[in-house]
Amino acid sequence: MSGANGAKKLLQQVLSVVVESGGYDAQLSKLCLVSAGQGRCVAKVKIEKEHTNRGGNLHGGFTATLVDAVSTLALMTTEQGAPGVSVNINVSYMKGAKTGEEILINAETLRVGKTMAFLDVDIINKETGDLVAKGSHTKFIG
Amino acid sequence: MSGANGAKKLLQQVLSVVVESGGYDAQLSKLCLVSAGQGRCVAKVKIEKEHTNRGGNLHGGFTATLVDAVSTLALMTTEQGAPGVSVNINVSYMKGAKTGEEILINAETLRVGKTMAFLDVDIINKETGDLVAKGSHTKFIG
Amino acid sequence: MSGANGAKKLLQQVLSVVVESGGYDAQLSKLCLVSAGQGRCVAKVKIEKEHTNRGGNLHGGFTATLVDAVSTLALMTTEQGAPGVSVNINVSYMKGAKTGEEILINAETLRVGKTMAFLDVDIINKETGDLVAKGSHTKFIG
Amino acid sequence: MSGANGAKKLLQQVLSVVVESGGYDAQLSKLCLVSAGQGRCVAKVKIEKEHTNRGGNLHGGFTATLVDAVSTLALMTTEQGAPGVSVNINVSYMKGAKTGEEILINAETLRVGKTMAFLDVDIINKETGDLVAKGSHTKFIG
Numbered sequence: 001m002s003g004a005n006g007a008k009k010l011l012q013q014v015l016s017v018v019v020e021s022g023g024y025d026a027q028l029s030k031l032c033l034v035s036a037g038q039g040r041c042v043a044k045v046k047i048e049k050e051h052t053n054r055g056g057n058l059h060g061g062f063t064a065t066l067v068d069a070v071s072t073l074a075l076m077t078t079e080q081g082a083p084g085v086s087v088n089i090n091v092s093y094m095k096g097a098k099t100g101e102e103i104l105i106n107a108e109t110l111r112v113g114k115t116m117a118f119l120d121v122d123i124i125n126k127e128t129g130d131l132v133a134k135g136s137h138t139k140f141i142g
Numbered sequence: 143m144s145g146a147n148g149a150k151k152l153l154q155q156v157l158s159v160v161v162e163s164g165g166y167d168a169q170l171s172k173l174c175l176v177s178a179g180q181g182r183c184v185a186k187v188k189i190e191k192e193h194t195n196r197g198g199n200l201h202g203g204f205t206a207t208l209v210d211a212v213s214t215l216a217l218m219t220t221e222q223g224a225p226g227v228s229v230n231i232n233v234s235y236m237k238g239a240k241t242g243e244e245i246l247i248n249a250e251t252l253r254v255g256k257t258m259a260f261l262d263v264d265i266i267n268k269e270t271g272d273l274v275a276k277g278s279h280t281k282f283i284g
Numbered sequence: 285m286s287g288a289n290g291a292k293k294l295l296q297q298v299l300s301v302v303v304e305s306g307g308y309d310a311q312l313s314k315l316c317l318v319s320a321g322q323g324r325c326v327a328k329v330k331i332e333k334e335h336t337n338r339g340g341n342l343h344g345g346f347t348a349t350l351v352d353a354v355s356t357l358a359l360m361t362t363e364q365g366a367p368g369v370s371v372n373i374n375v376s377y378m379k380g381a382k383t384g385e386e387i388l389i390n391a392e393t394l395r396v397g398k399t400m401a402f403l404d405v406d407i408i409n410k411e412t413g414d415l416v417a418k419g420s421h422t423k424f425i426g
Numbered sequence: 427m428s429g430a431n432g433a434k435k436l437l438q439q440v441l442s443v444v445v446e447s448g449g450y451d452a453q454l455s456k457l458c459l460v461s462a463g464q465g466r467c468v469a470k471v472k473i474e475k476e477h478t479n480r481g482g483n484l485h486g487g488f489t490a491t492l493v494d495a496v497s498t499l500a501l502m503t504t505e506q507g508a509p510g511v512s513v514n515i516n517v518s519y520m521k522g523a524k525t526g527e528e529i530l531i532n533a534e535t536l537r538v539g540k541t542m543a544f545l546d547v548d549i550i551n552k553e554t555g556d557l558v559a560k561g562s563h564t565k566f567i568g
Contacts, residue, residue, distance in 0.1 A: 023192065024169075024194060054163050059207075061166060064203055087234070087371065087372070087422060090233075090516045090562065091230065092564060093228045093229055232516060236400075237395065260378050273395055276404070280376060302479075302480055307480060308453075334448070337449055337450065338444055338449060345491025345492075348487055349491065377511070
């Protein structure tokens with residue numbers, strides 16, 4: 001890719017295609033890309049009722065879906081290019097986030113080897129800066 | 143609860159309420175309870191396009207959502223009763239599952255202490271018996 | 285391997301060699317194999333001071349070392365044969381275990397694919413049957 | 427604590443006591459503290475044969491023990507003070523590290539709530555800067 005802007009444009013297209021494909025990625029329809037490139041991807045989403053559990057808090061399943069999706073976008077900005085296949089996802093839930101709050105999803109590629117990629121995701125309350133959740137994602141790319 | 147049938151009926155009501163609440167649990171609308179009671183809950187779902195990624199495989203985010211939800215239902219059949227709050231979810235993805243295939247989600251309460259509960263989930267291809275994914279879920283119940 | 289007894293004998297030799305090699309596996313010197321074969325390995329250890337933290341409880345680092353080692357022995361009883369390389373270890377600590385108590389380490393191969401193996405470990409208090417810890421171990425075997 | 431130097435001195439004493447207590451923490455006898463304070467702890471160790479597997483690589487069980495120990499030291503520099511009890515440890519193994527190489531163990535407290543603490547650990551090859559492993563550690567502190 002020819003730079004961070006190119007990477008962001010390309011990921012924006014990838015995201016649009018998967019969101020509109022009629023599969024589970026439709027859950028990502030409110031996700032906005034902030035920046036992308038060099039193994040990183042930052043996205044944001046304003047929490048709406050559709051993202052929450054009955055208590056009005058960010059749903060743990062949606063949190064895991066964000067970890068999965070945004071780290072995969074980050075991986076696609078590396079020379080590796082392809083999305084790979086998930087081997088393991090681990091998520092720690094640190095603090096609730098309520099409807100109306102905005103969260104940043106900050107994904108980073110830690111290492112891309114010949115067969116495995118390791119990715120790390122911070123989910124942060126945009127206003128307070130508090131860490132809401134942290135995820136790690138291991139993918140097979142061989 | 144007065145027995146396994148009572149537990150299943152109660153969980154069926156809980157599931158209906160959360161699915162219809164307009165939040166992220168709407169993703170569970172196709173989930174069918176098979177059995178419940180004594181810290182266990184078995185559910186099944188026939189994979190449709192809405193549960194898959196672009197490759198037509200069970201989506202990793204939906205898999206994590208199933209781990210979260212069905213283990214929480216299992217926890218609610220213990221004397222503890224309440225759903226608790228997620229602390230950690232870990233999912234290993236072992237084998238793909240395609241649109242049209244049916245999966246069993248088999249959740250078990252491993253331990254309920256005074257403040258923490260530990261739950262385990264197997265996701266199995268109903269026809270072949272192959273393990274599709276395995277999850278562990280730690281909740282705070284204090 | 286020609287059967288469960290053959291597998292146990294072979295693993296016993298492997299264990300002796302690694303324990304005596306002067307590396308970190310010396311920590312496993314008190315580990316006794318109970319049974320092995322067909323992707324499974326059961327071992328036991330009587331907790332001594334050298335396995336504990338300052339509170340006299342089974343040390344979390346030793347628990348993780350047991351998850352790593354006994355699941356690798358289990359993997360070696362599959363047709364795959366080789367020990368592979370660790371990609372991820374996840375351990376949940378459910379209940380303490382004290383000096384003088386005996387624990388069983390029960391490892392099972394969940395799936396061996398072309399490149400990845402998935403293993404599961406229960407650590408159980410031998411007298412009470414209580415689950416002390418549960419681990420999952422993902423290895424690269426490509 | 428009255429500052430970073432005070433924190434480091436105090437942790438040095440804690441480390442000496444646990445290493446000399448005759449328990450499993452004796453494995454940490456070669457660990458050197460680099461800095462400590464405000465929820466962080468950096469330590470280093472030069473890999474010797476006693477820390478490795480038969481292939482001469484940093485042992486996965488020792489890696490997990492380092493994640494456990496150094497993150498606990500980091501937690502003790504927060505206002506929380508006490509070491510807490512492990513609930514979950516997750517370790518990703520990204521790259522080997524050989525006998526004779528020096529590694530940095532960089533632990534950070536991500537969040538301390540009323541009952542749970544979340545810690546993060548990077549293990550880095552000191553010379554190359556490569557990430558060798560990454561761990562997360564969840565503790566109960568209630």
